[in-house]
Every structure is written in C-alpha cells, then in structure tokens.
Amino acid sequence: MTRRPTIVDVAREAGVSKGLVSLALNDRPGVNATTRERIHKVAADIGWRPNPAARGLTNRRAYALGLVVRRDPRIIEVDPFFASFISGLETVLSERGQVLVLSLVGDHDAEERAYRTLAADARVDGFIVTDLLAGDPRIELIADLGVHAVTLGEPDVPTAFPAIRRDYAPGIHELVRYLVGLGHERIAHVAGPESMLHGHERRQLFADAAHEAGLDAAVVPTDFSPEQGAAATEQLLDLPVDDRPTAIVYGNDPMAIAGMSVAQHRGLRIPKDLSVTGLDGSQIGRLVYPALTTLDNDPAEWGRIVAATLLDLVDGTTPVDRALHPAGLIVRGSTGAPPTRQHTTA
Structure with a gap:
C-alpha cells in the first residue's frame, strides 16, 4: 500500500x-x-x-502547542537552554501525537501579533509562556484570547494558568557558601535583566546569600547575552587589584563561558586566578575546559513537565502547579581556591 x-x-x-x-x-x-x-x-x-487534520475537524483541536519567544536571535542561537528545553517538549509531544509551533519575534508588537494570530487561526491548543516579565501583559492577553497556557515560573500578576517552578534558593545559597568556603571574599555576579522575573530572582537570591556571608558583592546587569557577559567580565577585571573579584557567578551558562574566554585571553588561569560559575546546568558546560561549575537545572526536565502539564490541561484536567526538584550545586573544574589562599597554603 x-x-x-x-x-x-x-x-x-x-x-x-x-x-x-x-x-x-x-x-x-x-x-x-x-x-x-x-x-x-x-x-x-x-x-x-490518526489524521490530525481530520481529528481537528471533529473535535476542534489543533494538536499543537505554541511557543512564542521574544529574544534577540543571537541569544537564542548560543543559548543551550532553549535547545534542551525544546528537546524535552518534543519528547512528550511526539509520544502524544502533537507538534510544536515555534515563533521567534523581535519586539512586543510582533509578540502580541503572534499570540493573536495563532489563537485566531486555531493553530494551537495552548501556549507555553517563558521569560516572564514584571507585570507581564501576556497573562491577561492569553486569558482574553480564551486559550490554555502554562508558565515557566510564577507570574507577579493574577493568573489562572498553572505554573511550573524550580526553587533556586538552595542551589544559589549552596554555591555562595561553597565559594566562601574555598576562601573567596570578593565574589561578583553578572546578572540578567531586572525586567525578567527569573533574572531578578537570581540576582536577589545571590544578593541575599552574599549578605548572609558578610560580603559586599558587585553586581553587573546584562541582557543574558554572551556579548554582554563578556563585556561585564572586562569591566570587573579592569577594577583595581584589591577590588577585582576572585570569583564570578554568571546568571546563565553562556555568559559564564564567554567570561571564561575573556579571562583566559587576558592570561588568567581558571580556576587558579579566577573562579567562574554558571546557573543553568546546560550540557555544554561539561564540554568546555575547564568544565563549568553550575546548578542542576535540567532544561529538558522543564520541557517534559511543561508539555505534559499543558496537554493534560487541554484534555480537561484541573490546572495544577508543579514544583520541580530544587536546583543543587554541581561542582566542576572552573572553581577553586583564590590566589591568596593558594599562596597561603602552598
């Protein structure tokens, strides 16, 4: 046949x-x-x-989920989180006969048009909402469109959509305690944008952990891109020797890898002269040299749980928030004792 x-x-x-x-x-x-x-x-x-088109005509289902991402394409192409996250989504979608409709947009207006068009054309049964913003207008927009949704993280505005959360507090506090235990007294944070809730949360958790450790840590905001991560590293390494950090905690792994490149280009040895950490738990961190200390974030797990939760919601189950296991510290080769401690113990 x-x-x-x-x-x-x-x-x-x-x-x-x-x-x-x-x-x-x-x-x-x-x-x-x-x-x-x-x-x-x-x-x-x-x-x-089963023929998805025929099924859709029968029960008014698209058998597709929508993911609208508003970020600079340069950031997406070098951020391993999204590739791993999408692979997790596809694992569940393929098993349940669904597809992913991905729309990459550059600004707020294009983002709103994408949501409205996908909903009006009935091309998706629900949306996956990432990169939550302060006062995020997408929550009300999607609710008004009458479409299901699941959010990565908890919005700071009223919502009827289930949220998938991971508690980063244990991992970030453990990370700062670990660095302090190695002897670091000057620890800086290269943070993500304050407008993004997860960027703000990571920055605040780091500040809280540094305060508990008695540190007055420097914080440099960025847009999460490797380019701005590299520029922030240059800024920190240009500080006077007595103010220069001996360890830098980056808001994501791509910025940490860019920071390692900057430091090594300037002749610094990692971790002997500078310790570097990320926060994403991406697999690419295992492949750089030295391997990157980071948190156990598991982007693929995010994707699997988000897809399963949204599909269950589309199938008529009661919305349920889900909590992933808390992020924990993964120690690899990019962290060690600061130079002063090395000289003291040598």
Whole structure:
C-alpha cells in the first residue's frame, strides 16, 4: 500500500463497518473487547495512524502547542537552554501525537501579533509562556484570547494558568557558601535583566546569600547575552587589584563561558586566578575546559513537565502547579581556591 491507510482500509481488513472502526479507534463505547482488540491490531499491522487534520475537524483541536519567544536571535542561537528545553517538549509531544509551533519575534508588537494570530487561526491548543516579565501583559492577553497556557515560573500578576517552578534558593545559597568556603571574599555576579522575573530572582537570591556571608558583592546587569557577559567580565577585571573579584557567578551558562574566554585571553588561569560559575546546568558546560561549575537545572526536565502539564490541561484536567526538584550545586573544574589562599597554603 503506497498511500496512507484510512479507516476504510482498516474496516475492510477487519471485516467490520467503517462506523465500528471509528468507535473502536476513538475508544468509544459500543464495541466489544474482542472486536476492539482485533481492529487495533489490524490498524497497527497495516500502518494506520490518526489524521490530525481530520481529528481537528471533529473535535476542534489543533494538536499543537505554541511557543512564542521574544529574544534577540543571537541569544537564542548560543543559548543551550532553549535547545534542551525544546528537546524535552518534543519528547512528550511526539509520544502524544502533537507538534510544536515555534515563533521567534523581535519586539512586543510582533509578540502580541503572534499570540493573536495563532489563537485566531486555531493553530494551537495552548501556549507555553517563558521569560516572564514584571507585570507581564501576556497573562491577561492569553486569558482574553480564551486559550490554555502554562508558565515557566510564577507570574507577579493574577493568573489562572498553572505554573511550573524550580526553587533556586538552595542551589544559589549552596554555591555562595561553597565559594566562601574555598576562601573567596570578593565574589561578583553578572546578572540578567531586572525586567525578567527569573533574572531578578537570581540576582536577589545571590544578593541575599552574599549578605548572609558578610560580603559586599558587585553586581553587573546584562541582557543574558554572551556579548554582554563578556563585556561585564572586562569591566570587573579592569577594577583595581584589591577590588577585582576572585570569583564570578554568571546568571546563565553562556555568559559564564564567554567570561571564561575573556579571562583566559587576558592570561588568567581558571580556576587558579579566577573562579567562574554558571546557573543553568546546560550540557555544554561539561564540554568546555575547564568544565563549568553550575546548578542542576535540567532544561529538558522543564520541557517534559511543561508539555505534559499543558496537554493534560487541554484534555480537561484541573490546572495544577508543579514544583520541580530544587536546583543543587554541581561542582566542576572552573572553581577553586583564590590566589591568596593558594599562596597561603602552598
């Protein structure tokens, strides 16, 4: 059979009516167990698969989820979080016969148009909302559009959408305690933008942990891009020797890797002259030299849980917030004792 098998083909091979095949394959009542089993076996043997377009006409489903991302494409192409996150999404979507509709936009107006167009054309059954903003207008917009959604993190505005959260407090506090335990007294943070809730949260958690350790830590804001991460590193390394950090905690792993490159280009040895950490837990951090100390964030897990939660919501389950396991510290080769401690103990 060169064409795609249809339920007519299944009915002919099984020796039953087309209507009975439809009932059996859609798990509806009116078919005895033996006949249902035979129909499913015939369908599998001849390679029948449900037609998403036909199913969509029947039950008004798109069998697709939407992900609208408003970031500079330069940031997306070098950020391993999104690749791993999308792979996690696709793991669940492919298993459940769904697809991902991805729209990369450059500004607020384009972002709003993307949401409105995807909803108006019924191209998606729900949205995955990432990079939550302070006072995020997308929450009200999607609610007004009457579409399901799941958010990565908890919005700071009223929402009826389930949120998927990870507690970074244990990991960031553990990280700062670890660096202090190595002997670091000058620790800086290259932070993400304050407008993004997760950038603000990581910055605040770092500040709290530094305060508990009795440190007056420098913080340099960026847009999360490697370019601004590199520029922030230059700024910190240009400080007078007595003010220069001996350890830098970056708001994401791509900035940390860019910072390592800047430091090494200036002749600094990592971690002997400078300790460097990220916060994303991306796999690329294992492949650089020295391997990057970071947090156990697991972007693929984010994707799997988000996709499963949103699909369950679309299928009619009650919205439920989900908490991932707290982020923990992963110690690798990019951190060590500061130069002063090395000389003291040598």
